[in-house]
Structures are given as structure tokens and as C-alpha cells.
Amino acid sequence: MSLLVQKFGGTSVGSAERIQHVAKRIKQELQRGNQLVVVVSAMGKSTDQLIGLAKELNAAPEPREMDMLLATGEQVTISLLSMALHALGIKATSMTGWQAGIQTEAVHAKARIKAIDTKAMLEKLEDGQVVIVAGFQGASEDGQITTLGRGGSDTTAVALAAALKAERCDIFTDVTGVYTADPRVVPLARQLTQISYDEMLELAHLGAGVLHPRAVECAKNNNVCLSVRSSFEDVEGTIVKEEPAMEDGLVVHGVAHDKQVTKVTVRGMKKRIGALSGLFSLLAKAHINVDIIINQSMYDLDYTNISFSIHQDELRNTLTVLENNKENLVYKDIIYEEDLCKVSIVGAGMISNPGVAAEMFDCLSTENIEIKMVSTSEIKVSCVIPQVDMLRAVQALHTTFGLDKAKAKAYQE
Amino acid sequence: MSLLVQKFGGTSVGSAERIQHVAKRIKQELQRGNQLVVVVSAMGKSTDQLIGLAKELNAAPEPREMDMLLATGEQVTISLLSMALHALGIKATSMTGWQAGIQTEAVHAKARIKAIDTKAMLEKLEDGQVVIVAGFQGASEDGQITTLGRGGSDTTAVALAAALKAERCDIFTDVTGVYTADPRVVPLARQLTQISYDEMLELAHLGAGVLHPRAVECAKNNNVCLSVRSSFEDVEGTIVKEEPAMEDGLVVHGVAHDKQVTKVTVRGMKKRIGALSGLFSLLAKAHINVDIIINQSMYDLDYTNISFSIHQDELRNTLTVLENNKENLVYKDIIYEEDLCKVSIVGAGMISNPGVAAEMFDCLSTENIEIKMVSTSEIKVSCVIPQVDMLRAVQALHTTFGLDKAKAKAYQE
Secondary structure (H helix, E strand, O other): OOEEEEEEOOOOOOOHHHHHHHHHHHHHHHHOOOEEEEEEOOOOOHHHHHHHHHHHHOOOOOHHHHHHHHHHHHHHHHHHHHHHHHHOOOOEEEEOOOOOOEEEOOOOOOOOEEEEOOHHHHHHHHOOOEEEEEOOEEEOOOOOEEEOOOOHHHHHHHHHHHHOOOOEEEEEEOOOOOEOOOOOOOOOOOEOOEEOHHHHHHHHHOOOOOOOHHHHHHHHHHOOOEEEEEOOOOOOOEEEOOOOOOOOOOOOOEEEEEEEEEEEEEEEEEOOOOHHHHHHHHHHHOOOOEEEEEEEOOOOOOEEEEEEEEEHHHHHHHHHHHHHOHHHHOOOEEEEEEEEEEEEEEOHHHHHOOOHHHHHHHHHHHOOOOOOEEEEEOOEEEEEEEHHHHHHHHHHHHHHOOOOHHHHHHHHO | OOEEEEEEOOOOOOOHHHHHHHHHHHHHHHHOOOEEEEEEOOOOOHHHHHHHHHHHHOOOOOHHHHHHHHHHHHHHHHHHHHHHHHHOOOOEEEEOOOOOOEEEOOOOOOOOEEEEOOHHHHHHHHOOOEEEEEOOEEEOOOOOEEEOOOOHHHHHHHHHHHHOOOOEEEEEEOOOOOEOOOOOOOOOOOEOOEEOHHHHHHHHHOOOOOOOHHHHHHHHHHOOOEEEEEOOOOOOOEEEOOOOOOOOOOOOOEEEEEEEEEEEEEEEEEOOOOHHHHHHHHHHHOOOOEEEEEEEOOOOOOEEEEEEEEEHHHHHHHHHHHHHOHHHHOOOEEEEEEEEEEEEEEOHHHHHOOOHHHHHHHHHHHOOOOOOEEEEEOOEEEEEEEHHHHHHHHHHHHHHOOOOHHHHHHHHO
16 A cells, blocks of 8 residues: 555646546545545636736735635635545545645745644544645744745645655646647657656756646655656656656757746946845845846956846846845946746756757857856756747757657658 | 724625725724724625535535635635735734634534634734634634634624624624515515614524624623624614613514424324433434424323424435434434425514514414414514415514504604
């Protein structure tokens, strides 16, 4: 008997009918003799509807109240899924985040999970019940309802799998697995059978929407075996675990894109020890995720320009933080560039192939695309480019690095 | 500075626009220098929508899961109302039932409030905040989400007013106050300016939907001054408190009706000590509210027939309980009569006017209406009659006891 954690996203539980379908899949899994903890998201577009209602009443609602509001979405799903299971004669108990013992930081809208008290869940599992947990939410130590931010249900599932030492964590979603690129953008994209945590982490961070990056991080840190698969089609998904089989010998495994990027430059910042840490500590305290950072010293010995990229939604908040701290930070002015995007190539094979970055720049320059920022890691290269060029860039890179499905077919013919 | 508790029902918070309207009323109240705790229901028909979803998945959902589901309705409203207040520059904090310290019995769907820990609310009030509490819900000692049953938001408001020693509890609703009869049934019904707890209690128990009977009971027990008023029109409502001004000298103050009544008769029950208490303890344990009880011994010395009335929704449950305990209870069979209703007259003046019941029976017999059961208290007389005769009965009684508005007008002419 294995304990599995299975997570069903918003589309998978988008209607009464789909919830019934999920209940049937759970029943099948139980018949295989497994114990189950199921994590669910809010139904379909219900979160967006709640956000719409909130915006009618307040253009900038307080995060605490947004969490109070949005946490109801998953609470609806857990109770409905329990009822659907009961109708099939299956014992099940729903639990909100706080009831399942998910304790988070005292931060709203994007809290991180601090600890999970598995006592209540284990009691129900021992009683032969399916435990249905509301994803995306928890409670701070002082009893405030918190949420983990969009996509946080993945993180809930992986964190529960880690805390419960589950055999595997299945992420059921509306795609069949992880692809070499977004199939909506690159029709020739192929599905991967297996991928490493680091590659998945880079892909997730780079905007491949299949898995929340924190979920992958959490899976890597706790060595949780992840399986990404479709809740609609009964086909094999993509397994995410350490040391995947090198199926293809390809240097690059995937091309990712993230279309909502803004570049911010703090100009004329006085050079001094602690200047950089001061700047980025302030942004971190305001919970602004900074992605690429470039420190351009230029010719001046006393002043420096610092550029960084953020999600475009964070621009207002970022500017406020910077302006409120102008005296401490000591800089001349701030400029920013909107309507940018980021394209990235990811692959564990890069470590032993130093020419990959150059090949990427070459591909983009052949397409006459301007590169605004560059960032590299051992297994990925990212370029910030204009948003209008994104589609062309992703498709050209997918072809350049030999990922197109058509080519594979061509070989077979 | 007075502390008031104000409750806004589902219709009053049925849309973003109406929530804004409620926020403005709260602002006015604050400008009068009062402290406020506001209790809200779920938005408009949202509870019914949730119930509809549940029924799609399970014909008889477990009460625990229904509570989990329905409690989201009020949680949505508290967060939205807080956001609307923030938009007006008013400090406010939303609290779910459990966050507000409302502890209930460990019973689902119709839990009673056991205790209220006011600490969290008082902290926010001292900080100059409006506290917005989710009505209708609480939590049991072991952290299960419970609900108080339909109309329970009134009870929440009164219980909070009692626990916080509030000056007054305002119940804002979609009617302007308490009437001598349901104005939709009796067009000539008049609004009362004041009424006693006992009269209100009888009216509430008898199905006059303005206030939940438990709310009135709780107000009476704790001597909470209630005010029932419209959230749409800015007019005086009806005050409910002890010893109302005898404005009219009328014997009867109101005619109430309750249209969903079923009469159940347990026939051939063996006479023995404890037989009756055994029967009704079983029903009470199953949380079935029994209204009128009639013990008809007839001619037989050894066996008795016991009739009682229940809400028609309880019939299935009642029959199950009786059948499962046939051996212990020792009876011949059960018969029941559906499609009945109850009409009642209520008035403190009855105590000194013993002929009132006779006058009621006379009125109904003149209308050729069959009386199936009778129940009397010091300040009310109720008759169970066929549902088809309800409208005629209520109107005839309203006229007979001099409550018609037209008459009052006629005197003025």
C-alpha cells in the first residue's frame, strides 16, 4: 500500500461533471490499493470571478482581505469533491489549509509554507479515508488565512507529499505533460517522458506554466517524485525526478518563454559597500521577485547603473519602493522599459557544451531580434527581448536546437 | 460612544452595488460616533447556488461537508464588505466565525452557539476598526466548521450583541419591520412600532420570516434591544424589547403562518412509563424539531396514538428514525399527512382574554376550514389546517381580530 498525493487543478474541477470524473479517477486509484491525499484548486474561473467582484469594490484591495476572499474558492471544491466521493461510497474528509495543519509565514497573497502538522491527516488516513485538502492556502501562526499565490496548489501538493513521505506526487492538469516548448506557440513541440528537477525548475521559473517553480523547488529539496499528467486523457505524463534517462542526447531539452517582463534601471547610484544589498533587500522585503540583475559600471568610478527585470505587474510597487527610499539608496533617476519578454533554452547537456549561448545569440541575431538582457546558469540561457518578437524567437530556437517534432518524423520516413 | 451590532441579510448584500450601499450606511453610523460590529449573510442567492451544486454531486450530502461548503458564502461577503469600507477610508477587519471566537456545539447544519471569545473582536474595536463577522457559522471545539442553520445570521448578531454588551442590535432586512401578518399574503397588514420578546418569539417560531426564533430567544435571555429595519429605505423599523408601549389595546398583535407542515401519527403505541420521552428523545437526538404534540389515548387502556407536527423537510428523516427503533418504541404503525400548514394568532393581551381561542375556531369554521391540530400558549393559539386554505384563513383572522389597515384608515376618514 503506497501513499500518493494527487493534485487536480482548476480546469480539472471546473464543473460538477468534472468533479465527478475526478472522483472516479480517485476510486480507480483506491482500487489499486493506494492511500490518497488529494489537493484541489478552486473551480475553473471562480478565482477570477472573485477577483472581479473585489475590483468592483476596491481598486487596490488589502492582501489580507483578498486572501480571505480567495480561500473560499478551494473550500468550495474540497467539500464538493468529498460529496462526490461519498456518493460513490468512498469515505472522505475535506480539510481547509488550516485544518490540514499547513502553517505559513504571516504574509498575505504569497506566503511560504513554514511547517505542516500532519496529525489530522494521518488520523483520517488511518481510518481508511481519502483526505481532500484545499490547495493554495494555509494559516499563519496567529490564525490569519493566507494564500500561497497563483499556482500555489502545486506547492501545497508537493509540500504535503514531502511531509507525509508520499511515494509520488501526481499533478493532474489540462496538458498531458511537459513539452519542449509551449505547444500553443510551437506546434512542433514534443512531450518529454522524463526531466530532471533542475531542468524542470528552470522551465517553471521561465514561465512554462505546467508547474509552479516553488513546487519543483520543494520537490527537489525533499526528493519528491513528481508526475505531471492529464486529468482528461488517460496517457502517460512526464516524470520529474533526479537523473533522468538520457533519452535523446540533446543539449537543449526545452525552450521556455515568459511574456510579461519589465526592465527597470536605477541610474547614477553612488558606489559604496552595501549599495546593492540595500537595494535588493528593500525589494525582497516588499515581496517583489527580481529575476535578472545586471550591474553596469560603465566609465564612471563613483556611480553605477543597475538594471533588473521583474514581472510587469510588480512595476508600480517597485517604483513606489524605490521612490520612497531615494535618500537611503542615493541614485539619480529610474527608467524602465515595458512590453518585454524572456525566452530561454534549458538543458542539462549545456554543462559540457560551452558554445550553446553563442548559438542562441546567433539564432536571435539572424532573426534580427534585439537582446536587451542576458542571464545564464549551468543549465539555461535566458534573453530578454521585445514582446513583439517572442513568437518568432521561440520557434526559431526550437528549430535551431533540434527539438521540432517534424524532424523526428522526417527521420522515420 | 455606543457599541452597536448591525446585521445585513443576504438581499442587502446581494451585489457589489448593494455592498457599497451597506458600506455607506456603516460610514453614517460611524459618523454618529458609534463603534460597530457588523454581521453579514451570504450574498443573495449564493447559498442556494452552492446547495444546487452539492445536490448535483450527492442527493444527500453529509452535513459536515455542507457546512464546509456553505460557510464560504459569508466568508466572501465579509471580505468584500471590508474592501468596500477600505475604499471609503474606513478601517475594517473581516473575521470568519472561528476567527471571531464563535464556538458552537459539535453538530453540523444546525449547531447552537456555546460561547463567544470576544478577545480578537475587542482588540480590533479598540484599534478603531469596524469588525465584520461572518454570520451563520462558527467552529466546534475540535476545529470543525459548523453552521447554525438558515437564518442563523440573526442568531450570530444577537449572540455577539450579548457577548459584547452592545447597546442595540440592528437587524437590517428587506422588509421595513414586523407586520401584523405577512404583507404578501394580507395586503392590509400593518407595521408594528414595538413588540415584546415573547410576541416576537411566537411570531418567529410561527414562521413570520423576519427574525430567526433562536435570535429572539437569545435576545430575550440576554435582554438585547433589537431593532428590525429596512436596509433599502431609511424609515423607522420595529423595536423588539420587554414591555412594549400598549399602542393599540389590541388583544392580538399578529397573524402568522407556516406553510410547510406535516403531521405524523404513531399508532398503537404501548402505554408505559417513559414511552413518550423515549420517542421524543430519539427525535431530538436526530435534531428533528417537533412542534405540536398531541397524545390521544382514545378508548384503549393499553395503547395510545401520538401525533406531532414537523417541518415537511424532516419527514424522511423522521420516518427513518421511527422505523429503525420500532422494537424499542413498540408501536403498530405510522401514518402521516402532508400538505398542511399552521396559522397562528399572537398577542400578549390574550392572557387576560380567555375567549380568544374560541373566536379563532369560530372564524375558521365560518370559513369552512378543517382544524387538524391545535396548540395554545399564554400568548398564542395555533391551528394546523390544510395548506390550500392557508390564504383564506390568514386573511379572515386578520380581519376578525381588527388588524386590517383599511379599518384604521376608515376611522380617519
